[in-house]
Structure formats: structure tokens, C-alpha cells
Amino acid sequence: MPESQTPYDELCSLTRQIATLESVSRLVAWDQETYMPAGAAGARARQMAMLAGIVHERKTAPRMGELIQACEEDPDVTGDPLRTACVREMRRDYELATKLPGELVAELARVGSEAQQVWKRARTESDFALFRPSLETMVALTRQKAECYGWGDGEPYDALINEYEPETTARQIEAIFTPLRDRLSAFIAEVRDNGTPPDTSPLDVQIPADRQHALGLFILKSIGFDLQCGRLDTTTHPFCEGLAPGDTRLTTRYHEERFTDALYGTMHEAGHGIYEQGLPKGSHFGTPLGEAISLGIHESQSRMWENFVGRSRAFWTWALPHAREYLGSPIEPFSTGQLTAAVNTASPSLIRVEADEATYNLHIMVRFEIERALISGDLPPADVPGAWNERYKSFLGVDVPDDRRGCLQDVHWAFGLIGYFPTYCLGNLYAAQFWETIRSQIPDLDTQIARGRFDALRIWLNENIHAHGRRYRAGELCERVTGKPLGPDPLLRHLESRIRPAYGL
């Protein structure tokens, strides 16, 4: 190391190297989902494991710990708010990487891999009893994980949320989720009882995948996803991978009998992608200042473009002529109003990934309450089906006919992803709260969107959210930007404003 190199510089140089290796891992993972031939699966697993090993070794190197400590005591860092934030996040990453013993990580991976196989069979056979032992083991291991991470004055589940949504506690989430749950549940019942469901037949038209793809690319360009620094491909499960600076890759999937699946899927991933492209990776790549804050904030960006923009009347005012051009005659007969109404339903259903924008949040409530109780020990894994079905009845008013369409529908718990579900709903909440601020600061936003002008919105998001990297935690950023702590009201107001007109209320 050159004599002039400070601990901060050396630290950033180490994290940049790690980030470069991680960017290679992401490329390898992307290829696995897109173009890898089936026969390469074995070799691919060894490549991934090898890279993961090298990254883990570097992330947990004692030198990292020494440098972080030196930075925490260095006036050149502590006197600079940006560097202070950067080192705070590096400390966080180092703790997360070093706190779990290698054996526990290996055991979680092994059990997770087995449990996924068992879960697949259990779901097919709709047989929870088959999955129960795997779930019990996974819950026990996850509680061990929480013990290793530790938590403040809250509860073990906090330690798990923290992996995905830093420094956010179950109690904070509960304080927002509970009123949201009750009021949303009541609103959905009111809509069911008094509203007239919109006609969704405009969506039931056949559109070839290549036409949908062309429309998707046009929408991406229009809303400002930079295709010179990104791609759109097709996979079974759509995702966005912020691979590397200048390299953000989206995927989608096409259902020829329901074109809005791909349209909104693509806009959702584009929201993630615009966030990735907006992060200051030029100057801060490989440090927390060039990275996304949390899953919740990431999801707020995807939901904003998918729902707040994409399901608005203003959007369809602009988009419909283009959709007609790209998709052709099947959608010719329909008006802006008909399409807007058709994509703003609030119709309780059984499956989370097929749920509409409003009821989706209640699916998350069920999962949040159950996994929190699993980790606290209040709910034995054996009682999950009962707890699940009871909540679906109470929150959504639906009867769960079997576990396949009930508590066995998601892979997350088999995988050990506990503490992850709430981030989906937090995303909606953050998006709604940002959206109200944006509308007050860009008063003619609807007019702009109706003219296909998305730059003011994108620039606002960039300046207020993307540009900061991980400088602020999610809750702090929300207060800075909106002037208020996160709450349920904006999301409720948004949903009502979209659904009432669609249901003639």
C-alpha cells in the first residue's frame, strides 16, 4: 500500500474489489436464468460456490475489521458526514458477514436446499404434514440465526428483518400494518358489497409475445430506462439485476392471453432498474454510497412505476395509442377509461403473486403475522395452516380450500427467507408516501404523464432517493423527503382514489 493511502482509501479499495467480484457473481446468476444450457447446471453450481467463497473470505478478512475500526476513530472520517455514513454501513455489512458461524451458514444452505425439494412435493400433493418437519427445522435454524445476529430491546424477528430492511423492527411495522390491515380489509369489503366490478374483458385478448416485447421496449425507453446500459430478456421468474455500473438487466415473461402481465411486470422491473441506474455507481461503486438502501425502498421504486404510474388514467391516456400501434387490432375497441378501470380491481383471491394492487397488502399481513409468531415461538409450525386459513377468512373474506392454495403457495420459508415478506408491503407504503410528496412538488404530474413526459418524475426520484445510495436508512430518508415518518394513510388514500372510480363508488 502506498504510504499516502488512508485507512478510508484502503477500505474503499477493498470493498470495490469485493463489489467487482460480486458483480461477476451476478452476471453468472443472470446467465443461469437466461441463456445457460441445461447441461451446465453442475459446473455452474461450482462456479457460484467458488466465487461465493472468495467473496466471503474477503468480506470477513480481519483486515476489513481493522480498517473499519481505524476509520471510526479517524477525524477525517468522523468529521465528514458522507464518509461517516459510508463507514457506518461498512460496519453493518462486516457485522452481518462475520456474525454467523460457517457451520450455521452451511447448515442453512443444506436444509434450505432439501426443504425446497420437500416443499415442491408437499405443494403438489397439497400435504402440509409432509412439509412440517422441514419447516420446524428451518424455523429452529432461523431462530439460531437471529440469536447470532442479536437484536436490541425488541424481539428475535427484528434480527431477521434487519437483513432485508436495516434497523426496522417488528413493532414499527406492526404499528403501520395493523391499521392498514383493518382499514383496507373494511374498504375491500365495502367495495365488494357496494361496488360494480369493472369489466376486465379488455385484458382478455390474445397478443403474440413478440408484439408485447416490442411494446415493452418502447415503454422502457419512454419512461427512461437506459437500454444502452441495460437489457430486457425473458425468464420464467421476472427479475432485475443491477449487475455492474452501466449494466442493469431486466427480465419479463409473456402470457399471450393477458398482455398486462408482461406490461406491468416489465414496468415493475424497470422501476428497480431505474433505481439501479440512478445510484451513483460512477463515483461510489463498491461502497455503500453507491448501493440501494433496502428491499423496501427498492420495492417502492418498482411499485411506483408499475402501479402509481402504470395504472393511472394519465398513463393510459398516453399509452393507449402506442399500445394500439404495437399490439394491433385486439385492443382497438377499448377506451382509456375502460383500460384504466380494468387494471384497478380489488378482488380478494387466494394466491399472492396473482393478487391485485389493493388486496396484495393483505396477503402480506397474513405472512408477517405468522412468521413473526413462528420466530417468537407463539405459533408452533404445526399450527400454520389453521392460522393461515383463519386470517385469509378474516382479512380477505376468502375460504382456503387446501394448503396448496394456502400456506404452501410460497417457497420463501422453505428457503429460510423469514423477515422478507414485510418488505413487499413496505415498498407499497413508501411508494405511496413518496407519491403524495411528488404530486405536491410536481403539480402537473398527471398532465406530464398523459403527454408521455416522465423525466420530471425520474429526476425527482433520482435527486431525492437514488442519488443518496445508503447514506440514509429507509425511515430516515422517508422523513427527510416527505416530512413525516412512514404511515398507512397515503397508501389507503391512493388505493381508494383508484378503486372507487373503477367500481363506480
Add this chain to the structure above:
Amino acid sequence: MPESQTPYDELCSLTRQIATLESVSRLVAWDQETYMPAGAAGARARQMAMLAGIVHERKTAPRMGELIQACEEDPDVTGDPLRTACVREMRRDYELATKLPGELVAELARVGSEAQQVWKRARTESDFALFRPSLETMVALTRQKAECYGWGDGEPYDALINEYEPETTARQIEAIFTPLRDRLSAFIAEVRDNGTPPDTSPLDVQIPADRQHALGLFILKSIGFDLQCGRLDTTTHPFCEGLAPGDTRLTTRYHEERFTDALYGTMHEAGHGIYEQGLPKGSHFGTPLGEAISLGIHESQSRMWENFVGRSRAFWTWALPHAREYLGSPIEPFSTGQLTAAVNTASPSLIRVEADEATYNLHIMVRFEIERALISGDLPPADVPGAWNERYKSFLGVDVPDDRRGCLQDVHWAFGLIGYFPTYCLGNLYAAQFWETIRSQIPDLDTQIARGRFDALRIWLNENIHAHGRRYRAGELCERVTGKPLGPDPLLRHLESRIRPAYGL
């Protein structure tokens, strides 16, 4: 390391790790040529450099040297011919990796990168004087490289060939190339003076790229390239990348006005790919026993499928009905005989990459003689254009109108690839010599090919060539398989047998 691990086991475990990392580098390089967005170029260069650094560090680790030496003295290795061959090749790789000082490697990379830019401009402007200083620097550095590698009782150029064609000397090559050059040159003149050029209009038809692609995939499947363990994509410069076990990727390019470009390009890369898929990567991945012998042997496989199979009358007997099915009406009017003749021309031209099967070899002779003289010092870089033009006139009978179509046409020298060109012609020579043996051992080969049966040929190649990995050096393998050292006669016989009928001689 477990107590029971032998030096040989530890060594193989280290080389397997290196090979896994190299397989990641290959994927990253493949992506760069196929799907990488343009904006990712900077990040991609850093990813490649980072991986190259880690690989280099591991390849040159002192522990590698210790283990190789321990193996060379271990009776468990020296008593086993397979392990002995394996360690011999590991020694070779270790020496190649450790003999060049880091500064020289960096300087070669830096100058190579600059020289490529200069070469591009010089070629566009057809201005050799512009490129001359770069060539002088590159020749001087390459001579330094040869000094570092060292050579036996031959000449510095041997050290350079050795990188690509192990243990093959300029004198050995000259002994084959000179009679080949003289006899081929005379034969081509005879054809020009006495033959009637075949009608190539059957190739001058318009075929959309998607139809050519469908035919290409059909041919790949038919000749036995396993698409479960591979892919075919489109790039500006076609290549084959044996990425990893179960993962061999080919690329091609489509010219809508000349369908045989892609057809033969695809068969050429498929030949490389079938070799990669035939290497015993299951049991020997990451050791020399699972790797290809040399560029010359690799090229023998690609040329065999492209030319020896693909330009034969037997091939067109089988392929024409399928080509009609995939390519449609444009090729309906033509017969097997017409197509076979059209793809067997011997027509001197200026540009290597556009040359036909016969004259191609003479393009290589020019380059071999010039680069050998550059490295020995007999030819000053300033005299390259003169030496080039003189040889094109003498070997091929053509006048070079300018340096753009003369000595500035190839990027190799700018890149520092000196000693590489001969392997293209060695590939043709090995292919021809193997081909004569194959025909004697599979007497009904033509009948099989005419029926679309390629398995006997593929199995022969697999058992006699692919399965050995690097157990034998190229020359040794040739003698084992064909009973004779490599010589010019089989290639000359092959070319005459194809060209005489096409020219009515």
C-alpha cells in the same frame, strides 16, 4: 489438507479451482461478445482484470511449483503414464505462467491495446507508415518475451510458436510448409490456367437470417453437437467457447446474400465445439487431461467438419433436401453437383478471411515467413509491405493494390499474436492426415455421410483424439493415430480431389 492427500491430489485440486475461475472468465468474455450492453464496457474491463489477477496469482503461487516438483519425484506419479503426462503438462503451464516478468506482461498488454487503435486507423487510411512504430515496438517486446521463455537449439520464434503449438519448431513447420507452398501454388496456377471455374451463382441467393439460423441448428443436431450442453448465438466475429463442463457455446453470423458463410462458419465452430464436448471433462476437468492439445489440433477439428465433411458431395447429397426445406425456394433450382462444385473453388484473392479452402494455406505461408523473419531480425518492420506484396505475387499470383488489403488486413500482430498464424494451416494439415486414416478405417464413410449418419466419424474422433486430452503432444498424437509424422501430402491430395472435379480437370 487432510493427512491422506497426496501432492498429486492437492495439485489437481488447485488446478481445478483455477480452471473453475477461468471458466467464469470465459463466461464473462462470452457475454461481452453476445449480450452485454454497450454501457458496461468499463465495468467489464475491471471484472476481467480482477479475475485475470486472481487466476495469475494462483497459477504462479510457489505452492504450485513445490507440488509439481514433489509429483515429479513421486513414484506414484512417475510409475503411472497418465499422471506423468498430466504433471508434464502442469509443469509446462507453470513455466509459461512464471517465466514472464509482470512488467513485461503489463507492457505487452498496454502496447497491444494502443497498437490496436493505431492499427485500426492505419488500416482505414491504408497507411503502413502510421502503424510502423507500433509494429516495431511490438516486435521488440515479443523478442523480449521469446528471450524470457527461452528456446532449445532452434530460434527465438520457436519460443513463440510454443505458446500455441507446444514443442513445435519453425524448422519442423518449414519442412512441411515449403513443399506445400510450392506444390499448392503450382496446382492453383494450373487450375487457373486450365480449369473452368465452377458456377457459384447457387450461393448468390437471398436467404433471411432466421431461416439460416434454423438450418444451422438442424445441422448442429445432426452432426452431433449437443445443444443440451451448448448454444448457438450471433456475433460479429464467430467463435467457440468451451466454457465449462456441459457448457460449450458457439456463435455465427448471417449474411443474407451468401448463406454458405453462416453454414460453414457454424460447421467450423461446431467442429471446435464437438472437440470441447468430447474432452473428458467429467473425470479430468481442471487438469491437462481434460484440455485441448493445441490450437493446431483444435483447428483440425473445425476444418474437418467445415471442409472435409461440409464441402463433400456426400454431405450435399444428404443436406440438400434439408437445406431446401429450411431455406425455401431460392435454392430449389440447384443440384447436389452444382452446390458441391460451387463450394470448392480455388481462386486467389487478397483477404485471408475471405479465402477459399485451398488458397487459404498460401495466405498463411506469407504470414509465417514474414513473422519468422521479423523475430529473427532478418526483416526490419519497415520492409513488411514489400515482403508481403512480393509473396502474394509469387505464391498466389495477385498484385496487392494497397496495404489496407495487404499487410494491414489482420489485427494479430498489433495484438502481439506472433507465432499464432501457422496453427491455422497446421489445422488443415492435421485434418487431412487424420481424414485419410479415418477413410481407411471407416471405408463406407461417404455412404454414411450421404445418409446423414455422422456418429461413426464423431466416435472415431472422440476415441482417437478428444478422449486423450493433453496426454500426447500434437505431433506424437498424429504419429500414433495415422502411423506417420505430419506431412504435406494428405492435404495436397485432398485439395486436388475436391478442386479438380469442380474445375472439370
